[in-house]
Amino acid sequence: MAAERRRLRVEIQGAVQGVGFRPYIYRLATELGLAGWVRNDPQGVFIEVEGPPHALxxxxxxxxxxxxxxxxxHSLHVFHLDPVGYAGFEIRHSEGEGDKTVLILPDIATCPRCLSEILDPADRRYRYPFTNCTDCGPRWTIVEALPYDRPHTTMRRFRMCSDCQREYENPLDRRFHAQPNACPRCGPTLAFYAREPSADRDGEDHPDFPSQVGEYRRIARGDAALRRAAAALRAGQIVAVKGLGGFHLMVDAxxxxxxxxxxxxxxxRDKPFALMARDLDQVRAMCETSPEIEALLAGPEAPIVLLPRRPGAPVASNVAPGNPYLGVMLPYTPLHHLLLRELDFPVVATSGNLTDEPICTDEREAFQRLARVADAFLIHNRPIARHADDSVMVWMRGEPRILRRARGFAPLPILLSRPLPTLLAVGGHLKNTIALSVGRQVFxxxxxGDLDTAEALRTFERMIGDFLRLYEAESVAIAHDLHPDYASTIWAQRAAAGDLPLPVRLPAPLPLLPIQHHHAHLAACLADHGVEGPALGVTWDGTGYGPDGTIWGGEFLWGDASGFxxxxSLRPFPLPGGDAAVHEPRRVAFALLWEMVGEAAMEWEDLPPVRALRPAERQALxxxxxxxxxxPRTSSMGRLFDAVAAMLDLHQQVSFEGQAAMALEFLADPxxxxxxxxxxxxNPGGEPAWILDWRPLLxxxxxxxxRGTDRDRIAARFHQALVEAIVAVARAVGEPRVxxxxxxxxxxxxxxEAARRLEEEGFTVLLHRQVPPNDGGISLGQILIAAARLEGASDPFPTGGV
Known part of the structure; x- marks a missing residue:
């Protein structure tokens, strides 16, 4: 009877599309005897259910x-309505109108059920490298518009066969509305190209796989292509493999x-290469692990994890020169699983790019950009909408800490306690990420990556266009780094003035909000913990532009998003040659000596950094x-690390950022x-109020x-000096959160060590969890600071901020 029935409208927001949520609702409602419907919407999932009160x-x-x-x-809202007499429960078509606030899921590693199918000779997807379901597979790298439906993905060109269509339409099947659903009859396929005289025997051109591209001939397609790629790796060749979010360059590890x-x-030259292992047994042969670390490796995010290398690990010494850690990941797509099972050894799996360029995502581009690198190519014809590098994590203080946030995590948002204005933040120059606030979510x-090349800038601009278009967001301002010469700053200035052709137009003129680099680091860490502040931010890095025109980097900032x-700060010192000193730790070491003793430093040839400079170079510096x-003068803690590493003759010159500091860390005797x-x-009458004086340390x-003290003890004493300095400043400031x-x-x-000592002293320590501590996290901080500024937050820190 009508009096015994009720109707509810349920609105759900969060990561609820592309995960089998609608069939789950269908099964739950029908099991409880409820009628109504469920559908996707640009804001999330909408449900109407009708039935007896106890069942509702x-x-x-x-x-x-x-x-x-x-x-x-993330949110679930229930509204009570009058019953309308629904007769059954159905899954309705998605709606496309309205604000876009639904979450786009990251790409998800192959689930156990799909892996079991591709390894089962009796299954119709046996050895099919593009198998997926609603529990796994591509998301972010194939979606082109919202809501997340097949016509809005790069899979729209592949028409499902009758078997796949039945799965796709059956609410009780785990592939119900799995948008990338495919099989060998109807889905993407592989091709292998190499510099060989013999070509594919059928000789026929394929619309996606021409018989020859430049000097590379098509050798095989389908499963034969995968087997040929494995043979090339066994033969010691470098193979460019098109995967989920771009290409890897693979070689026998x-x-x-x-x-x-x-x-x-x-x-x-020196930077470590990442490794891909067939399974956990191979990981255990190379690295020290634990059950928690193995669960992280095998989880749906499947990141690269930095792990201690075992003595005698079966990998070449030049995989990670001078590094006691190996960056290891497990296969995360069916293609990777099948390829690694053809081999009995792990492979190097490094980004498919030239150094300092973004990863290649398109095979035509890859054949050009990687022609001088790769001996062969294993490609497929599922288009990649946008790149996604592998995420990198480290196990620290009993938890996984993220160092590079990409596949498996992005673009999931950081959820805030309150809504913000819609803002675009364009990050820094190195390890760049961008961010967009939409309501309570910061995507x-x-x-x-580093914005040093034209290719990187194009990727950066394309990512901004994708964010604005996917979420149909109209930013009210652009937040950028205070540094005037960062590529992201220059882009923001041109975009705000309407001086750039963008896929999505920005209203011009658009307000620009310059954000101090280290303030953004502090705000990002607070947002990472859902803390509104204040806190004492120990913000240490290599380079950040200060409001006083100097290069900051060894800072203690007290504040929150509203100000600081x-x-x-670390006592400033000169950087002779500016950016050149970043690549030559010997210059920084010489500068510190010159600050201490002046011209006498010229003659201290018993010290490695002085000896490494020719007399004419010393005179010029x-x-x-x-x-x-x-x-320029700097308070950079990163450069102090470089100087000490040069003093210990670890590195007088470096080929990648952080190389000298890493060597110093690895040397330290625990x-x-x-x-x-x-x-x-x-520092009487000045800001900062206190200075850490590095001269007694040096x-x-x-x-x-x-005295001939062992270098490992010197390295440890240096680290311990920094730890005790952090504790000393925390005591002086008296802020309980650090x-x-x-x-x-x-x-x-x-x-x-710093966290341990601070906790011993009674302080609450905040370490990054959801975003990296490096510049990959500052776009989040820029959003929070820009919002506080727009909202007119009063600045309780009147002597700081920008």
Missing amino acids: ARFLERLPHEAPPRARI RNEEAIARLRARKPR LSPHI RRVA ARMMARGLNA AERRAYPLPLVE EAILEDLR ALTGGCFQNRYLTE
């Missing part, structure tokens, strides 16, 4: 607790000569510093507890070097 109550009780494993419910060729061609892009005060020409002096001295290092942020806190030794 049970429906609401079970709904959030039995949802599909990849679903994330045991083959030192092949890896040397890859380093020379890419080129990438972060996957890692874009620079309460302490001394002139720069004496005249203040091309020798048993050494003594700390060098790094006194906190008052004098102590020099004294230990003259945030450790900035690229220096990728250093496990420094971070764990």
Whole structure:
């Protein structure tokens, strides 16, 4: 009877599309005897259910607790309505109108059921490298518009066969509305190209796979292509493999000569290469693991995890020169699983690009850009809408910490406690990401990288266009770094003036909000924890432009998103040659010595960094510093690490960012507890109020070097000096919350020791969890600071901020 029936409207927002949520609702409602409907919407999932009150109550009780494993419910609102007499329950077509606030899921690693199918000779998807379901497979890298339906993905060109269509239309099947659903009869396929005289025997052209591209001939298609790629890897060749979010360059991880060729061609002289292992047994043979780490490796995000290398690990020494860690991941697509099962060894799986360029996503582009690198190509014809690098994590203080946020995590948002104005933040220059606020959600892009090349800038601009278009967002302002020469800053200035052709037009003129770099680091760490502040932010990195026109980097900022005060900083010193000093730690070490003893430093040839400079070079650097020409002053903690590494003769020059600091960290003896002096001295009448004076620290290092103290003990004492300096500033400021942020806190030794000591002293320590501590997280901080500024938050930190 009508009096015994009720109707509810349920509106759900979160990660609820592309995860089997509608069939789950269908099964739950029909099991409880309820009538009505469910549909996707640009804002989420909408449900109407009608039936007896007790059944409706049970429906609401079970709904959030039995949802599909990849679903994330951010909000659930229930409205009571009069019954209308629904006769059954149905899944309705998606709506396309309205604000776009639904979450686009990241790409999800192959689930156990799909893996079982591709390994089962009796299954129709046996050895099919594009198998997926609603629990796994591509999402972010194929979606082109919202809502997430097949016509809005790069899979729209593949018409499903009758068997796949039946799965797609059956609410009880796990492939119900799995948008990338396909099989060998109707879906994408593979092709293998190499510099070989023999070509594909059928000789026929394929619309997606021409018989020859440049000097590469098509050798095989389908499963034969995968087997030929495996044979090429066994033969020591470099194979460019098109995967989920772009290309990998793969080579036998045991083959030192092949890896040397890859380093020379890419080129990438020293920076570690990531590895892909067939399974956890191969990981255990190479690295120290734990059940928690293995669960992380095998989880749906399937990141690269930095793990201690086992003695005698079966990998070549030049995979990660001088590094006690290996970056390892497991296969995360059926293609990778099948390829690695053809081999009995792990492979290098590094980004398919030239150094400093973004990863290749299109095979035509890859044949051009990687022609001088790859011996062969394994490609497929499923288009990639946008790139997604592999995420990188490290296990620190008993938890996984993210160092590069990309596949598996992006573009999931950071959820805030309150809505913000719609803002675009364009990040920094290195490790760039962009961010967009929509209501309570801040969407972060996957890692874009350093904006040093035209290709990187095109990727950066395309990502901005995708974000604005997918979410149909109209930003009210653009937040950017304070540094005037960053590529992201220059882009923001041109875009705000209407001086750039964009896929999505921005209203011009658009307000620009410059954000100080280290303030953005602090705000990002607070947002990462859902804390509105204030906190003492220990913001240590290599470079950040200060409001005073100097280069900051060893900062203690007290504040929150609304403002900050620079309460302490590392004593400034010159950087002779500016950016050149970033690549030559010997210059930084010489500059510190020159600051201490002046011209006498020219003759200290017993010290490695002085000896590494020719007399004419020393004279040129001394002139720069004496005249203040091309020798900007800096408080950079990253450069202090470089200088100490040069003093210990670890690196006088570096080929990648952080190389010298990493060597110093790896050298440090964990048993050494003594700390060098790094006194906190008052700075009367100035800001900051206190200065960390590095001169006594350097004098102590020099004294230990003259005594012949072991370098590992010197490295440890340096780290312990930094730890005790952090504690000293925290005591002086008296703020109970301390945030450790900035690229220096990728250093496990420094971070764990500083956190331990702070907690011993009674402080609450905030470490990054959802975004990296490095510049990959500052776009989040830019959003929070820009919103506070637009909302007119009063600044409780009147002597700081921009």
